[in-house]
Structures are given as C-alpha cells and as structure tokens.
Amino acid sequence: MRYTCNVDFDALSAIDMHVHYETDTCGHNSLPDEYLDASAKYFKGIDRLPSIEKIADTYRQLNMAAVVFTIDARTQLGHLPNSIDDLVAGCNDNNDVLIPFGSVDPRTGQEAIVEARRQVNELGVWGMKFHPSVQGFDPSAREFYPLWEELSALGKPLVFHTGQNGIGAGMKGGGGIKLRLSNPLLLDDIAADFPELTIIMAHPSVPWQEEANSIAIHKPNVFIDLSGWRPKYFPESLVRFASNALSRKLLFATDYPMISPEVWLGDFQKLEVKEEVHPRIMKENALHVLGVKGHSR
Template sequence: MIDFAKIRAIDFHTHAEEACGCHADDGYDELQSTMAKYFGAPWSHPPTIDVTAAHYREKNIAAVIFPVDSERETGYRRYDNYEVADACAKNSDILIPFASIDPAKGRLGAREARDLVQNHGIKGFKFHPTMQGFYPNDRMAYPLYEAIAEAGVPALFHTGQTGVGSGMRGGNGMRLKYSNPMFMDDLAVDFPDMPIILAHPSFPWQEEALSVAQHKPNVYIDLSGWSPKYFPKILVQYANTILKKKMLFGSDWPMIAPEKWLDAFDKAEFRDEVRPLILKDNAMRLLGIES
C-alpha cells in the first residue's frame, strides 16, 4: 500500500502502455513514435508498467495510471484492464490503477466496470472522447457512467486538443470536437455525485473548462499534458483562487516526465499555500484517502 504521508506528490495522469512492441500490423508504433516527437519525449518505445513504477518509486511520487480502450474507433488493440490491474497490484506501493472501457460496450462495459472495482482494485476510469470517437454526453455512455457513479469512483476525461495523431495525415482520424469540456456539464448535472476530472489545460476551450469546474461541485481539473511554464494566465489565476481545491497535479507520463513538470511548476506563479493542494492534498481528498 502507498504510504501517502511520505510521498511528495500524486500524479493524477499517467498512461499504461502495452508491455511489448506488437503493433507493427496496425500502426500503433507509428502513432506512439509520432506523439513522442510531438512532446519531445526521450524514449524510443513506451515504458512498461513496471518501468513506470520504478521511475515513480525513485522520484517518491504516487501515480494514477490507466490504459485507453479505443480499439473500436482506432483499430489498436486495447491493453486489457485486468492485465493492468494485475500489473498495478504488483506495484501497489506506488501505483493507483484506473481502467478504461469504451462506452459503446453498453451493459457489457458496465458489468466489467463493476467487476473491476469490486474485485480487482480499480479506483477510477479514464475516457478519451477523441480517441474513442464519442460525445461524452451521448446517452449511449450512460449505462457505464451509472456503474461508475454507483461505485463512487472518479471518471477522468481527456479535454481539449490532443497530441495523439498530431501532424499525421488527417490527424490519424482523431476528431477534436468530441473533447470540448462543455459536454461534461451535462454529466455533472445528470451524475452529480460522480467525481469528474477534466484532463489538461483544455485548449482552445480553457474558459469553458474553468466555468464548468467552478459551477459544478463534482468537477475537477488535472493540469497534465502541458508544462506549467505554458499555462494560460487565467488558468493560474483560477488555480490560485476559487478553484484552488479543484486542481490536480498531472504529468501525462510517458510523454512528460513528472520531474520535468514539477521543475516547471516550481518556477510558475502559484501561491505557496496552493502548491500542496495541487501536488497531493486535493488528490487525496478526491480519492477518499484520509491524511
């Protein structure tokens, strides 16, 4: 189990990638290498869950980690949630496992979600509307949301532009329209007790994200995917004031290393009393962890 009293931070946004390079037949390796170039990531192949755990253990940072089930939309074989749960269980001193289920799986996906939470230690769920090809407020997704809400765990949604497919022909089929954070306002109304996290500075819809997070008590923002030195001024302003208990540290590992994000965060214009909230305290409260 994670000793939350001793870790320095909780990274709320890290990706679990397949453990082997088995994707030459479907284009996944090309997608990953192009995205790594976009972010300036130093690796030649994405790190495994064990490698991720070792890195975070060395840095004394706990990590929320998840796959993305986008096989219906992209054709890329998904990283099975049960495999991810097993790998995280072996690294339970540092990793907090989230799962990912395509909401188009309907009741079957809802059954999987319930089983993952009840029997396999899953602590939340990740959605990527652009990769999964759906509007987050599509009623098709509601059976899955109902299962997540019943379980009392968070749902984390990619918002804004994405590095996935950036620069590739046709954006590799990725449609940015699905990831406008305003769609999450409907979810916050219809599932008022389900914690909802808007991932990333939501370019070009930053003010929409701040509006939804301010208006709806169950909506949070993770600050992953951008270096803090590039954060919009209004995002820092809200993080320092009315949304200081709604902001979460996230890196977007393996595209951005946590230590690189934290170094930029140290130099950014965040108030001293707000920093511990962003780095750990808000995440602990959201995850239901007592300090």
C-alpha cells in the same frame, strides 16, 4: 489478481494523477503503431513505452505515487487495448507507489457496463479513464448515460481527456480524431445529471480553457488535472485562478512518459501560484478525489 493498495499517503511528497501504461508484458501496445509514433514525434525525445517497473521506479525515487491507466479505443481504432489485467497486476506488484485506473470502450454498450463492473469489483481499480476523441464518442450523448449511471453507483472517479490531442497530431486528417469531442462543455451535462459522480477533466483544455475553468468552479464534482502541458505553457487564466477559485480543484499530473515529473515540477515552481496552495495541488486535492480515508479537505 485484485489490487490492494499499500501506499503510505502521509509520507508522499505528491500524487501524479495522470500516467500512461502503454505496453503490457506480452508486448501489446495501447494504440496502433502509427499513432504511437506520431505522438512520440509530437512530444519529442521521450521513451514512449516504459515498462510498469520503470514507471514504479521513477515515482519511487521521487517519493511520489502515480495513478496509471490505458485507453480502450477498440471500436474507433480497430485495435484492442493493452491488458487491463496486466496493468492491475503490475500496479499490485508495485502497490507502494502505483494506483490503477481501468478503461472501457463506451461504444460497446452493455459490454462496457459489464466490463466496468468487473474492473472495479474484481480487479479493484480505483477509477476509470476515457478519451472521447480517441474513442470517438460524445460523452454527453444519452446513449452513454447507462454507463455513467453504473459508474456513479460504483463510486469511482472518472478521468476524461479534454482539449487538444497529441494522439493523431501530424497524421493525415489527424488520424481521424475529432477534437470537438474533447470540448469540456460536453462533460458539463454529465456533471449536472450525475452530481455524485467525480469527474476529472484531464489537461489544460486548450482551446477551451475558459469553459473548463467555469465548469470546475460551478460544479463541486468536477476537477482539472494539470497534465499534458509543461506548466510554462499553461493558459494565463488557469494560472490566475490556481491561487483562488480553483485552488481546491487542481491536481498535479504530468502525462508521463510524455512529460517527466522533474520537468513539470521545474516549470511549476516558476509559476505565480501562492506557496500555500502548492500542497493542495500536489497531494491534498488528489487524496480527496481518490477518497482516501482519513484525508479530507
């Protein structure tokens, strides 16, 4: 199965750049049960494991597209991810609204490079997702540079979790997850050394928002997705820069199913962000990051 996109980008109201596919058609989940349970408690009252069909229906009804992915953290968690092939097949069945990103475990070395190449070239994923804290690696470490070099050559954007973690929250020792690995400054090295590689820093990077702002302003190849936090809780500096220095760098993103698009949008409309910037955040910046032909900034 290779993904073929059938999204009518001109007709869309928005593109959600951060949506999780947490369980495959065989019932295998992305994370061990205790981590899923802890994150469900952290985000409160959500359907933690929506099917790919429910995800598609949610966004179809809203006239939005969604970038969908999972996380491969097999080394750190001792748990195989849910199937990337299954994710791609589900996105292809709903290719009017869903766009698949892949994921590999950087700690598997050459195997990760080979698998990343397969996911891009054979499955047709449009990008890759990484979570340094959950995957247990320092993205700036030189041992991972061959992977970034390969992905830069493949020309696909990379999403990296940054900031605080809902995964492991409340568990003993935070489930062994180390927050420092999600400091956005660790991504600055990659952005500098691989200037052709598009990097998306996922989430407001609490407690390092000033660092994230600076990197996105300084590096043309770095963007920020606005997922994982209801906009009413966004750091003040992020909101302030949204209308000026970061207006071309911010991406609408929810972290669905943790936060619904409706809740996110309800909050966002109340922020002091210039009205003329809204279309950029909701769709135009995403079209640029995704490399959609016929759309440029």
